[in-house]
Amino acid sequence: DAGVIQSPRHEVTEMGQEVTLRCKPISGHNSLFWYRQTMMRGLELLIYFNNNVPIDDSGMPEDRFSAKMPNASFSTLKIQPSEPRDSAVYFCASSPPGKNIQYFGAGTRLSVL
Amino acid sequence: DQQVKQNSPSLSVQEGRISILNCDYTNSMFDYFLWYKKYPAEGPTFLISISSIKDKNEDGRFTVFLNKSAKHLSLHIVPSQPGDSAVYFCAAKGGAGSYQLTFGKGTKLSVIP
Numbered sequence: 001d002a003g004v005i006q007s008p009r010h011e012v013t014e015m016g017q018e019v020t021l022r023c024k025p026i027s028g029h030n031s032l033f034w035y036r037q038t039m040m041r042g043l044e045l046l047i048y049f050n051n052n053v054p055i056d057d058s059g060m061p062e063d064r065f066s067a068k069m070p071n072a073s074f075s076t077l078k079i080q081p082s083e084p085r086d087s088a089v090y091f092c093a094s095s096p097p098g099k100n101i102q103y104f105g106a107g108t109r110l111s112v113l
Numbered sequence: 114d115q116q117v118k119q120n121s122p123s124l125s126v127q128e129g130r131i132s133i134l135n136c137d138y139t140n141s142m143f144d145y146f147l148w149y150k151k152y153p154a155e156g157p158t159f160l161i162s163i164s165s166i167k168d169k170n171e172d173g174r175f176t177v178f179l180n181k182s183a184k185h186l187s188l189h190i191v192p193s194q195p196g197d198s199a200v201y202f203c204a205a206k207g208g209a210g211s212y213q214l215t216f217g218k219g220t221k222l223s224v225i226p
Contacts, residue, residue: 004156031212042218043157043202050212091156100145100206102214104156 002026004105006092012111018080021108024073025094033102034067034077035091043091049075082112116140117205119217128226132190136203136217139184143205147214148177148188151200160201161188193224 005024013019025032034046047057049069057067064083069075079086089109093102118137126132136146144165149157163170163177163186170177176189190197203217 043216045213048212055212093156100214101147101159101162103159104149106154106156 004092004094004103006090006105006108008108009106010109010111012113013082014113015083016081017112018078019082019086019110019112021077021090021092021110023075023077023092023105025075025092026096026103027073029094029096029103030072031095031097031102032069032075033093033095034075035093035104037089037091037107046077079110082110084112086110087112114139115217116143117203117215117217119201119203119220121220122218123221123223125223125225126193128195128224129192132188132193132197132222132224134188134190134201134203134220134222136186136188137184138186138205140205140207140215141184142207142211143215145206146177146179146186147204147206148175149202149204149216150197151202151219157202190222193222195224195226198222198224 007022030051032049035043037043046059047067048055052069067077089107091107093104095102116139147162148160150160151157161172161175161177163179179186200219200221202219204214
């Protein structure tokens with residue numbers, strides 16, 4: 001099993017640019033989570049999908065952030081326009097039906113200059 | 114408000130000795146607790162978990178203890194090995210039907226050879 005796959009691993013962009021982060025969950029998992037990790041706030045849940053449907057996006061910080069899950073094997077997190085305060089590590093995680101354990105990808109380190 | 118707190122940002126332990134990592138929580142609705150380990154430039158990986166109906170769960174060198182009355186859990190690693198050096202996150206899940214994990218800010222464990 002390849003685990004949760006995130007791309008890119010690193011992203012450096014300039015303020016105002018659009019950023020798209022990608023995630024491929026583990027096959028057979030029906031829940032997908034996007035997290036953001038910063039020194040100040042730790043790991044924060046941004047959005048949760050179940051069976052490709054967004055269930056809770058209350059953690060999405062602003063309208064500049066959007067997430068989609070067009071099918072069971074792919075999700076994107078988009079920031080448009082990006083700002084320096086968006087610099088963080090973004091993790092995607094997935095979990096199988098009925099289970100509490102979430103399995104994390106390696107993360108995308110985003111730097112907005 | 115931090116519902117899951119790891120009050121020790123760091124801990125150093127000699128190889129072969131016991132490592133004890135602590136975690137406190139405030140939400141009495143939490144019913145499932147997990148520990149994750151994170152190496153630099155990697156995502157958190159699941160280590161061990163415990164349901165609120167138990168007070169102890171053991172897996173090899175790792176044991177998690179739960180004290181519900183004190184709203185406290187701890188992770189014991191015996192014996193500690195240099196490869197255990199990592200950041201350890203405590204996480205908690207709410208009641209039945211809840212999906213969200215609330216994470217502590219982590220404790221960096223250094224095992225000294």
